[in-house]
Amino acid sequence: MNHRTPSVGTSTPRRGVDDLLTGRARYAADLDRPGQVHVRVVRSPLAHGRIAALDTAEALALPGVLAVYTADDLPDVRIPVRLPFAETAETPPLLQPPLARGTVRYVGEPVALVVAEDPYTAEDAAELVDVDIDDLDVAATMAAATAEGAPRLHESSPDNTVSTVSLRHGDVEAAFSRADVVVRERLTMHRHTAVPMETRGLLAEYEPATGLLTLWGGAKVKHFTRQALGAMLGLGPERVRVVEVHVGGGFGVRGEPYPEDFLVPFAAMRLGRPVKWTEDRAEHFVATNHAREQEHEWEIAATSDGRLLAFRDRAWCDQGAYVRSQGILPGLLPALHAAGPYRWEAFAVDSTGVLTNRTPTGTYRGPGMTEATFARERALDLLAAELGLDPAELRRRNLIPAAAMPFAFDAPEQPHVPPVRYESGDFPASFETLLDAAGYEALTRERQRLRRSGRLAGVGLAPYVEIGAVGPFEEAFVEAADDGTFTVRTGVSSLGQGVETVLAQIAADALSVPFEDVTVDFSDTTAVPMGFGAFASRSTLLAGNAIALAARDLLAKAAAEVGGDPGEVRFDRGTVRGPGGATAPAGRLPAGHGRFDKPHPGFSFGAALSLVTVDAATGAVRVLRHAVLHDVGRAVNPELVRGQLAGAASQGIGGALLEELVYDEQGQPLSTSFGDYLMPTAADLPEIDVFVVEYPTPTNPLGLKGAGESGMVGTPAAVANAVADALGAAARPVTRLPLTPGNVRELLRGTPSPQATTVHP
Amino acid sequence: MNETGSRQDPWLPPLDPVTVELDVNDSLVTCTVEPRRTLADALRGAGLTGTRLGCEHGVCGACTVLLDGRPVRACLVLAVQARGSRIRTVEGLSGEREEPTGPGEYEGNGENGEPGGGARLSDVQRAFRDGGALQCGFCTPGFLMLAQGLLADEPDASAERVTDVLSSNICRCTGGVPIVSAVRAVQRARKEAGS
Ligand code: FES
Ligand code: FES
Secondary structure: OOOOOOOOOOOOOOOOHHHHHHOOOOEHHHOOOOOOEEEEEEEOOOOOEEEEEEEOHHHHHOOOEEEEEEHHHOOOOOOOOOOHHHOOOOOHHHEOOOOOOOEEOOOOOEEEEEEEOOHHHHHHHHHHOEEEEEEOOOOOOHHHHHOOOOOOOOOOOOOOEEEEEEEEEOOHHHHHHOOOEEEEEEEEEOOEOOOOOOOOEEEEEEEOOOOEEEEEOOOOOHHHHHHHHHHHOOOOHHHEEEEOOEOOOOOOOOOOOOHHHHHHHHHHHHHOOOEEEEOOHHHHHHHOOEEOOEEEEEEEEEOOOOOEEEEEEEEEEEEEOOEOOOOOHHHHHHHHHOOOOEOOOEEEEEEEEEEOOOOOEOOOOOOOHHHHHHHHHHHHHHHHHHHOOOHHHHHHOOEOOHHHOOEEOOOOOEOOEOOOEEOOOOHHHHHHHHHHHHOHHHHHHHHHHHHHOOOEEEEEEEEEEEEEOOOOEEEEEEEEOOOOOEEEEEOOOOOOOOHHHHHHHHHHHHHOOOHHHEEEEOOEOOOOOOOOOOOOOOHHHHHHHHHHHHHHHHHHHHHHHHOOOHHHOEEEOOEEEOOOOOEEEHHHOOOEEEEEEOOOOEEEEEEEEEEEEEOOOOOOEEEEEEEEEEEOOOOOOHHHHHHHHHHHHHHHHHHHHOOOOOEOOOOOEOOOOOOOOOOOOHHHOOOEEEEEEOOOOOOOOOOOOOOOOHHHHOHHHHHHHHHHHHHOOOOOOOOEOOOOHHHHHHHHHOOOOOOOEEEOO | OOOOOOOOOOOOOOOOOEEEEEEEOOEEEEEEEOOOOEHHHHHHHOOOOOOOOOOOOOOOOOOEEEEOOEEEEOOOOEHHHHOOOEEEOHHHOOOOOOOOOOOOOOEOOOOOOOOOOOOEOOHHHHHHHHOOOOOOOOOHHHHHHHHHHHHHHOOOOOHHHHHHHHOOOOOOOOOOHHHHHHHHHHHHHHHHOOO
16 A cells, blocks of 8 residues: 555455454453452342342352352442442442442342362352242333332432433523414333443453462553553553453443453452353343433424424433442533534423332433434424424424534533533534435335335434543554554554444554554553443543544654654655654664544434335334434545444334343333344345445544444434334324334334323413 | 263163264364254354354354355254264364465464464455454354355355345344455455366
């Protein structure tokens, strides 16, 4: 490759793919250490109860069993919240202990840990641990948890709520009093989650001689896990090393600190043997973060010509039985995304986290924004129907114009709430790009053709904004070697995203060297002292800019050595050359260092468009066409970003139509296998049309915006709107997901829902 | 192994390890396993970790291997049941149809810029790579083996048939549609090459 051709903006083939294709790649379950032993977690079979007795004698007597730990063996620690703004005064007493202390609060909560020589033996022994639990009344749903006289989950929360996030902008009452039309609806998103194909897995090894603990498998937020473990295990963080290996999908749930991330290293330290844990799929369905379960009461005030005046959103967001490492994000993120890309005069949002006897929730790709977009865009379609306006036209009339950028709602500042500020972009033009490129007109004609042939067909739309670039900062180091290669070190994670390719592209351009000469190393917390990890579409943006700065620093250090300006020095096969001809061996240069700070997150625009048919007899929904558009600021690697968008949209279609984590009234999970939790396959999905637009943001030197989740955010909303359009006015409105055949048949059968109210003042 | 065979527990029968010889990728793999050990665990225990476990209940297909040419879920087969069969895993896939147009072109560390590569990829593997049919790669070995079986058995399978067969495995990252496209591309390329 000619190194003068910029790499950024080209679809450079992704690195490391051959290891994945040949089976050589090593995931957590593929790692072994000499002398390793295996653990199995004993989990609560009941949703709520007091542990009366825990008898481990029989398990301990099984040959091959080394230890059985209960809460009494552990220090009294809790899994901490990882983001300062997701922690409130209410959260500390609601945090989860690694093993239940006295009370169990959800089915699947860890109560004991069995260690054995062999994984099969560990599993056998776990069956022999006798857990005697006295039943307590169960708050199995948010409704049950917030009802009068509901069983209380935690002493510190008399009403089973965590925190309420309130946002206020403008004079809501005044705007509503001026409205020609008010639309109200209660909209429910169901519990579902990321379900990566690889379950979680960990391997921990403690070396007593050096006091060093190594944990393989922890990813996404390695540096936080290291700090948290260092504190919880009584080691300093400097004696904990977290090493990322290949991961089979993250999507928000993998790599957060979980109870097992404490238990596995704890056992390794206690026993002085390497300890390995591989989650099984049934465990995964009760142990790994759930997501999405929320109810929104939406109310919109508008004029008769389709101008949006104001909205109210009263939201309840299921936190499950404990607050986990993501704190109040399940309630905070939907609040930040309620307003979306529209110019509201006023709004009022109150979003409350609710504690229930279910698996705790966290973030899943497009967290909060996907739920908020579903609620808002569904309500907007109800308004469009009420006004007799084309849904696209309603959006068009209300999107924030480009001239208004940067745009902020004048909501008062609050300590736990990042400002909702849109830095850049052209929402109306991007929206038109989607309508033109995906052929909105053609799709509506196709809908009419299908309808004439007797089919139920519908088109649905959903514009949205997505938070990204969550700080606070990332650091990077760039080192040159005498063999002509460069190594980049950063604290973000890969998580199967191809991030290493994108970061190498950025470094190559910043150094004006060939892409092939750059390797990126972020697998290990020793590679870089601090980092915040891969979440909220932040890796490329924060680490990318940090790398660009580090490269510039390296060039400056080179210039100090060989003379000239940093822009004039050239690296050439292990030698650095100044403009005057002076040279130096590249390996002698100190590493370039860069740090990129992003105190406030940014938001970016996108939209989804869907054409569906519904089989009137079976209720089965088929997505015929699905298009997603996102403003990525600048596409470093267009192919990779398109793959991310299409994959996320596929997950969104699964979430809208198939996937649900179902519980019974006693809080027993009913979806604990792939037989019950239906995942989308090639037969359920269309080819996804992806449109990437680039409105570089001025707030970072590379102009990047986040994109890892964007295919998801508008997808369930667009599919729901398309299904509602297909079902028509005679059916009940679509107010909850998933749109399984059974649920769709219900809608087709019924008169309009009694909850739906349209008021003409 | 810790089983003694003399335990009194009536519900925990003796699990005396047996020695099994397996024909894997044309080599002999000898392993000592309890009769209850699955083929997937036995292969993984023998270092062939490309066969992955996504569910261990026969739905996701990450553990798919070829048993006498037929795709099977290795998590649902016991190691002892695979005695006498020819087993193919992803580790035996490279080298399949590796040079339809010329040597040297498909080195793993060529255009892909992969450090320490050097594996030759089969046409199916290359089609996956070039068609964006993988992201995290966890499902990939299972899909490759499923596709391998289908392409050998039904080279002229229709688009619907390919979708149908490939939707018996799950890919969370791509949804699976790009995998169908990759397999269709292999069908076309093989037809053109007249093989
Ligand atoms: S692991 Fe065998 S089918 Fe999922
Ligand atoms: S590539 Fe990740 S599951 Fe298929």
